[in-house]
Amino acid sequence: MIRPLTLALILAVSATPLAAKQAVAPGYKAALADPARPAADRTRDAARKPAELLAFAQIKPGQKVGDYVMGGGYVTRLLAAAVGPSGKVYGFQPAEFIAFKKQYGDDQAAVDAAYVNVDAVAGPFAAPAFPEPLDTIITVQNFHDLYLKPFPAGTGDKASAALFAALKPGGTLVVVDHAAAKGTGTTLSDSLHRIDKDAVVAALTKAGFTLEASSNLYKRGDDPHTANVFDAAIRGKTDQFTLRFRKPK
Numbered sequence: 001m002i003r004p005l006t007l008a009l010i011l012a013v014s015a016t017p018l019a020a021k022q023a024v025a026p027g028y029k030a031a032l033a034d035p036a037r038p039a040a041d042r043t044r045d046a047a048r049k050p051a052e053l054l055a056f057a058q059i060k061p062g063q064k065v066g067d068y069v070m071g072g073g074y075v076t077r078l079l080a081a082a083v084g085p086s087g088k089v090y091g092f093q094p095a096e097f098i099a100f101k102k103q104y105g106d107d108q109a110a111v112d113a114a115y116v117n118v119d120a121v122a123g124p125f126a127a128p129a130f131p132e133p134l135d136t137i138i139t140v141q142n143f144h145d146l147y148l149k150p151f152p153a154g155t156g157d158k159a160s161a162a163l164f165a166a167l168k169p170g171g172t173l174v175v176v177d178h179a180a181a182k183g184t185g186t187t188l189s190d191s192l193h194r195i196d197k198d199a200v201v202a203a204l205t206k207a208g209f210t211l212e213a214s215s216n217l218y219k220r221g222d223d224p225h226t227a228n229v230f231d232a233a234i235r236g237k238t239d240q241f242t243l244r245f246r247k248p249k
Contacts, residue, residue, distance in 0.1 A: 028050070028051040028059075030081065031050075031051075031054065031078050031082040032050060032051055032078070034077065034080075034081040036077065036081075036114055036115065037077050037078075050078050053075075053138075053140075053174075053217065053242075054078060054079075054082050056174065056215050056217065056242060057136055057174045057244065058136070058172065059079060059136060060082075060135075061082070061083055061084040061086060061087060062084065062086040062087045063087050064088045064090075064132060064133075064135050065079050065087070065088070065089055065138070066090045066091075066092060066128070066130050066134045066166065067079060067089065067090070067091045067137075068138070068142065069093065069094060069097070069125075069145070070091040070107075070108060070111070071107070072107045073091065073107055073111035075138055075140055076089055076091040076111050076118060084117070085116070085117060087117060088117055088118075088132075089115070089117060089118045090118075090119050090121045090130050090134070091108060091111055091112065092121045092123070093107075093108040094122075094123070094124065094125035095123055095124060096124070096125050096150075096151075097125070105122075108122070119131075125145075125146065125159065126146070126151075126158035126159040127158065127159075127162050128163070128166060130166045133166070133171070134166055134171055135167075135171050135172070136172045137163055137166060137167060137172075137173045137174070138176075139173075139174070139175055141176060141240070143175050143195060144178065144186070144193055144194060144195035145189070147186040147190070149190045157203060157206065157207070160203045160207035163204075163207070164204075164207045164208045164247055169247060169248065169249040170246065170248075170249040171246070172244055172245065172246050172247070173209060173245045173246075173247070174242070174244050175242075175245070176240055176242045176243075177194075177195055177240060177241060178192075178193060178229045178239070179197060179223070179239045179240060180192065180195050180225055181196070181226075182197075183196065184196045184199075186199050191228070192226075192227065193229045194229060194238075197243070200241075201243070208247065209246065210245060210246050210247075210248060211243060211244075212244050212246045213244045214241065214242065214244070215244075217240075217242045218240035218241075219239060219240075220237060220238060220239040221239070223237065
């Protein structure tokens, strides 16, 4: 259930990566077939490759995991089925997002109510209040949002440190995001909703993480990296990087 938090909100609105082999375990097929998943989620599976993502994230039954910025709950539902009744999923929605658009809170509450092993967590974007140390955190197409103009300078560093602190020693963080041109850093996060992979690696390495693996799961060589990801010509067809970081033991 949603954990009460007192918030004061003012918002209107480098290691060398290893190639990761994707192995789709039978347990993930069961997660995809979970009858609680809505039809709208299933129609997105071909593009989002959920079984391969769960395999790359090394999700196992019984784990305690977090979905950082859960959005409509697509990944949260998958995680709930994959960790099973002995596991736990914390679906985090930034309080700033909920204040900006009520639907974020409504979607979070709906997923929370649908799964016994899911707890909704709300709090400041840069300070996710996960209630216990986690085995894994996944964040999909959200890391660039930490560098949007409405958020104060340093939000990315603060959030990176908070994600590091939220994990158990040896825990992992999986980041998927829209790729920006190499060398652009975080400068296109607001205008194009993209981020340079090297900027993500730098921020998380600074926080204490080690880059363990990368995947070409969502690689698209035909994306010129020059269009806003919401443009009709490119939406749903962007080049995305997939990275797994580990917190040292």
